[in-house]
Amino acid sequence: MYVIIVYDVSVERVSKVCNFLRCFLAWVQNSVFEGELTDSQFLRVESGLKEIIDENVDSVRIYILRTSDAVKIKTIGVEKAQLGTII
Amino acid sequence: MKVNYYILRNGKLLRKENTVYFVFAKDESQPQPFSAEVDGEEVEVETENLSEKPEYERRILPIEQINSIFGIGRVSITSGVISFLAKQKIPVHFFGYYGHYESTLYPHESLLSGEMHIRQAAYYLDRMKRLKLARKFVEGAAKNILRNLEYYQNEGKNLNEEIITIKNHIANLDQYNDVSELMAIEGTIRNIYYGTFSKILKETFQFEGRTKHPPENPINAMISFGNSLLYGVTINAIYHTQLDQTISFLHEPSERRFSLSLDISEIFKPFLVDRTIFKLVNKDVITENDFVKELNGCLLNKSGKEKFVRDFDERLKTTIKHRELGRNVSYERLIYLECLKLCKEFLSLKPYEPFVIWW
Amino acid sequence: MVLQGQSNSTESSDETIEIDPEILVGGVKVNYYFHCKTQLWLFSHYITYEQESDLVIAGKILEKESFKNIKTKNLLIDDKISLDFVKSSGGLVVVDIKKSSKFEEAHIYQVLYYLWYLKNIKKVLKVKGIVAYPSERKRTEVNLTAEKESEMLRILEEINKIISLPESPKPVYKPYCKSCAYYEFCWV
Numbered sequence: 031m032y033v034i035i036v037y038d039v040s041v042e043r044v045s046k047v048c049n050f051l052r053c054f055l056a057w058v059q060n061s062v063f064e065g066e067l068t069d070s071q072f073l074r075v076e077s078g079l080k081e082i083i084d085e086n087v088d089s090v091r092i093y094i095l096r097t098s099d100a101v102k103i104k105t106i107g108v109e110k111a112q113l114g115t116i117i
Numbered sequence: 118m119k120v121n122y123y124i125l126r127n128g129k130l131l132r133k134e135n136t137v138y139f140v141f142a143k144d145e146s147q148p149q150p151f152s153a154e155v156d157g158e159e160v161e162v163e164t165e166n167l168s169e170k171p172e173y174e175r176r177i178l179p180i181e182q183i184n185s186i187f188g189i190g191r192v193s194i195t196s197g198v199i200s201f202l203a204k205q206k207i208p209v210h211f212f213g214y215y216g217h218y219e220s221t222l223y224p225h226e227s228l229l230s231g232e233m234h235i236r237q238a239a240y241y242l243d244r245m246k247r248l249k250l251a252r253k254f255v256e257g258a259a260k261n262i263l264r265n266l267e268y269y270q271n272e273g274k275n276l277n278e279e280i281i282t283i284k285n286h287i288a289n290l291d292q293y294n295d296v297s298e299l300m301a302i303e304g305t306i307r308n309i310y311y312g313t314f315s316k317i318l319k320e321t322f323q324f325e326g327r328t329k330h331p332p333e334n335p336i337n338a339m340i341s342f343g344n345s346l347l348y349g350v351t352i353n354a355i356y357h358t359q360l361d362q363t364i365s366f367l368h369e370p371s372e373r374r375f376s377l378s379l380d381i382s383e384i385f386k387p388f389l390v391d392r393t394i395f396k397l398v399n400k401d402v403i404t405e406n407d408f409v410k411e412l413n414g415c416l417l418n419k420s421g422k423e424k425f426v427r428d429f430d431e432r433l434k435t436t437i438k439h440r441e442l443g444r445n446v447s448y449e450r451l452i453y454l455e456c457l458k459l460c461k462e463f464l465s466l467k468p469y470e471p472f473v474i475w476w
Numbered sequence: 477m478v479l480q481g482q483s484n485s486t487e488s489s490d491e492t493i494e495i496d497p498e499i500l501v502g503g504v505k506v507n508y509y510f511h512c513k514t515q516l517w518l519f520s521h522y523i524t525y526e527q528e529s530d531l532v533i534a535g536k537i538l539e540k541e542s543f544k545n546i547k548t549k550n551l552l553i554d555d556k557i558s559l560d561f562v563k564s565s566g567g568l569v570v571v572d573i574k575k576s577s578k579f580e581e582a583h584i585y586q587v588l589y590y591l592w593y594l595k596n597i598k599k600v601l602k603v604k605g606i607v608a609y610p611s612e613r614k615r616t617e618v619n620l621t622a623e624k625e626s627e628m629l630r631i632l633e634e635i636n637k638i639i640s641l642p643e644s645p646k647p648v649y650k651p652y653c654k655s656c657a658y659y660e661f662c663w664v
Contacts, residue, residue, distance in 0.1 A: 117126055442659070
């Protein structure tokens with residue numbers, strides 16, 4: 031599946047969430063990550079996030095798409111996303 | 118599916134916050150202060166907080182998504198990242214100046230099976246069984262070569278004579294009762310095949326037979342580079358099975374450390390490497406400007422390597438509906454499936470038949 | 477959540493029998509015996525695939541999430557079987573959490589084997605078993621009856637017979653092959 035994760039979490043947990051998501055997905059811009067996940071990776075991301083955030087205060091939204099083809103993405107302004115596997 | 122990262126720039130791999138960073142200088146024309154070698158000399162640099170300095174850029178590689186890393190530029194590596202990548206079971210392949218494979222930072226084997234190990238070794242020791250497998254590898258390589266030639270024959274090139282000759286060689290493979298004879302006939306077939314390149318390829322590039330160490334012209338430079346990439350990709354595939362990388366059948370185990378990869382990649386060269394070359398040349402993607410000519414050889418420059426890697430990687434990710442499995446598999450996965458077929462041969466579950474392009 | 481053990485009229489006797497330790501296997505092998513003989517043989521010869529560990533990770537997370545409010549205790553016994561226990565008012569309960577009840581028979585026999593092992597090897601009597609399917613809100617109680625107990629001995633003998641076969645049993649196509657970690661291996 032292809033996921034887009036956006037988060038709005040308390041400042042003391044922002045870098046924790048960011049560092050955690052960096053292990054699985056591509057950083058796209060502040061508080062947004064994107065990428066392909068297998069079912070079990072998705073489970074790990076979900077349960078990892080639950081452990082980091084305070085579910086009473088913080089909010090994470092996950093947009094789940096069947097494949098990357100299912101989403102059309104347009105950037106206006108600076109493209110900050112670090113996608114691609116050829117560096 | 119995990120992906121391969123190809124690093125063409127010069128820079129350094131670091132471990133940070135439980136994932137991997139690649140840090141490089143933004144301005145490529147400037148000397149890379151942290152690369153292991155500048156003008157033939159080792160240079161010491163502190164890497165502490167390198168990624169925060171404005172003249173450097175960083176790329177974050179999500180650790181959970183990395184299948185392997187191809188260090189094609191001058192990639193330095195810290196001790197922290199070495200143990201981290203090993204723990205995450207990620208091989209790193211390093212390439213030399215001429216785009217040739219140099220070595221692999223190879224993680225511990227995690228899928229060990231004494232049963233499989235013994236059976237694979239027993240195949241090598243049994244002369245007839247080894248011969249049978251060696252023959253299959255030559256047959257697979259030759260048949261895929263044939264598929265390429267038939268494609269261009271249909272496109273209107275006159276390759277009839279070469280096709281017939283190679284078909285005859287395939288039909289006679291049973292006659293050879295020695296692995297060295299099979300190696301020789303494999304070389305013969307490949308020479309006939311390389312002889313057709315001048316007909317298949319646009320006239321932009323001259324090609325008068327295979328030269329290595331170093332390659333003498335652009336086509337040879339691409340063949341060497343492509344075969345090196347494929348060698349790494351095949352090592353990855355074998356790593357995910359119980360097969361022993363060092364026990365091979367067509368090539369002698371002494372030829373290279375990971376000699377089984379030489380055997381298996383032989384089958385996939387025409388399909389994955391040569392087709393990349395044909396496309397890049399015939400569609401004018403790659404030009405003279407993508408090479409550096411030197412006194413004693415020719416090599417792809419950074420833009421040339423990038424074009425090659427881009428097409429090669431796209432090819433690996435292309436999917437095809439697998440007839441037996443009834444599901445889509447990527448071309449890269451076909452190499453892994455080839456390893457599984459070998460496992461099944463060793464376990465007497467199903468006789469091994471090499472992959473031949475079926476579409 | 478309360479896990480209750482009900483008494484059952486066909487309950488096995490409190491006597492335990494002498495067992496040859498050579499025939500003891502890991503609980504997963506009992507599961508695989510019902511699932512697929514090829515898988516049992518390959519797994520027992522350490523021919524496993526990474527998708528399998530992927531499934532194991534998914535299972536661990538499922539377990540963690542389902543038992544957030546309950547204290548389970550994981551025990552590795554004799555380096556052979558790994559169990560999750562829950563203490564309830566009715567006594568000790570062995571719980572095995574599974575994703576789907578599609579292979580309930582295999583799951584039940586896996587837990588039956590744990591109960592059998594505890595009784596006959598560790599001499600721990602009066603333990604209840606449960607297979608839980610949190611995503612289906614379903615739980616199945618498992619009881620080691622005298623009948624099941626002797627069947628278990630026969631199953632263990634057969635498992636050992638299959639494992640010691642010189643060649644792996646040829647794969648037989650089943651509708652659930654497609655979701656198995658060995659699918660590509662068996663059918664390529």
